[in-house]
Amino acid sequence: MTVKNPTKTPSSGPVKTQVLPADAEGIETAARLLREGQLVAFPTETVYGLGADATNPVAIAALYAAKGRPAFNPLIAHVASVEEALGLGIFSPVARKLAEAFWPGPLTLVVPLSPAGPVCELARAGLESLAIRVPDHPVAQAVLKAAGCPIAAPSANRSGHVSPSCAAHVIGDLQGRIAAVVEGGPTRVGVESTIIAVLDNEVAMLRPGGLPREAIEAVLGQALAVGRDAGSQPLAPGRLASHYAPEHALRLGATHIEEGEACLAFGPEGIEGAHPGLTLNLSPTGDLAEAASRLYAFLRQLDALPSRGMAVAPIPSEGLGEAINDRLKRAAAPRLS
Ligand code: TXA
Numbered sequence: 001m002t003v004k005n006p007t008k009t010p011s012s013g014p015v016k017t018q019v020l021p022a023d024a025e026g027i028e029t030a031a032r033l034l035r036e037g038q039l040v041a042f043p044t045e046t047v048y049g050l051g052a053d054a055t056n057p058v059a060i061a062a063l064y065a066a067k068g069r070p071a072f073n074p075l076i077a078h079v080a081s082v083e084e085a086l087g088l089g090i091f092s093p094v095a096r097k098l099a100e101a102f103w104p105g106p107l108t109l110v111v112p113l114s115p116a117g118p119v120c121e122l123a124r125a126g127l128e129s130l131a132i133r134v135p136d137h138p139v140a141q142a143v144l145k146a147a148g149c150p151i152a153a154p155s156a157n158r159s160g161h162v163s164p165s166c167a168a169h170v171i172g173d174l175q176g177r178i179a180a181v182v183e184g185g186p187t188r189v190g191v192e193s194t195i196i197a198v199l200d201n202e203v204a205m206l207r208p209g210g211l212p213r214e215a216i217e218a219v220l221g222q223a224l225a226v227g228r229d230a231g232s233q234p235l236a237p238g239r240l241a242s243h244y245a246p247e248h249a250l251r252l253g254a255t256h257i258e259e260g261e262a263c264l265a266f267g268p269e270g271i272e273g274a275h276p277g278l279t280l281n282l283s284p285t286g287d288l289a290e291a292a293s294r295l296y297a298f299l300r301q302l303d304a305l306p307s308r309g310m311a312v313a314p315i316p317s318e319g320l321g322e323a324i325n326d327r328l329k330r331a332a333a334p335r336l337s
């Protein structure tokens with residue numbers, strides 16, 4: 001294992017989290033803090049990420065601690081360009097094709113680790129593969145370019161909470177636990193990136209997300225395999241069933257409302273009997289991209305209301321609907337702890 005910058009240490013003890021504007025000065029401050037080994041959240045087109053220098057094990061340890069995330073869960077290394085990504089992992093012709101078709105954008109590729117690559121072992125949770133992403137959000141691009149190192153960035157929420165789609169969600173979860181958040185408004189896509197593993201000549205989907213399956217299969221000219229567990233080490237170890245759990249119980253595919261239930265509706269019809277004060281509609285026109293972009297904010301809003309659980313309307317599973325239904329299923333799963 002290569003331990004880089006072992007002398008860099010994040011500040012100890014509670015910090016007041018700065019909210020940085022997404023201007024030149026704010027970006028420069030964010031990049032400096034990251035280079036110093038501190039934790040800085042920033043917007044990507046999918047959700048806000050909690051960044052740390054991926055080459056600095058001390059910073060990565062602090063990141064796991066701030067999120068309350070189990071250290072066996074590997075992180076995605078974010079870089080600003082395809083060229084930089086190619087230096088981190090081993091890209092087969094198929095992996096390269098996907099990188100060139102969809103980066104920058106809401107796609108994460110898991111490829112074999114480049115032996116000379118700089119990402120520290122802790123950020124990879126000891127795996128010999130690496131998850132890499134080139135986000136297209138202008139603020140993420142600016143932060144990554146200014147930082148000049150790969151940035152590990154899980155979603156900027158406490159482990160087990162819903163992912164943040166605006167800076168206020170980040171502050172709500174991580175205030176006092178991280179150095180700063182760059183304020184970049186609500187995120188465009190709203191659900192995390194699609195994760196595709198390109199290992200051993202197989203192309204498998206590990207997580208549905210912001211890039212629809214159909215777009216990837218069109219470029220590949222073939223159907224994606226389903227991600228499998230690799231022995232004792234699950235392929236996407238972070239895919240715990242209860243990963244996205246709100247406080248209230250969710251009832252999926254609901255076509256009616258039970259007494260006292262809040263309602264997450266979709267499409268022009270809504271759900272019969274829904275209480276207007278307890279209802280939010282992900283997309284009254286039935287637009288799945290709009291629904292994805294609102295999903296986490298609406299789950300948080302409904303979860304904050306006094307209700308006897310949440311009824312969720314049926315949502316079609318094509319396009320971004322696959323990721324929406326995946327997250328809803330996880331939000332509805334019983335807690336592990
Ligand atoms: O949209 C996104 O992907 C956001 C933004 C911030 O980029 N990031 C994100 O990161 O969702 P995170 O840490 O919440 O989810 C990363 C997932 C986890 O389920 C993890 O287990 C999986 O990627 N992962 C990371 N490295 C892996 C590897 N080498 N093999 C398989 N799965 C991996």
Ligand code: MG
Pocket residue numbers: 154155163
């Ligand atoms: Mg996450």
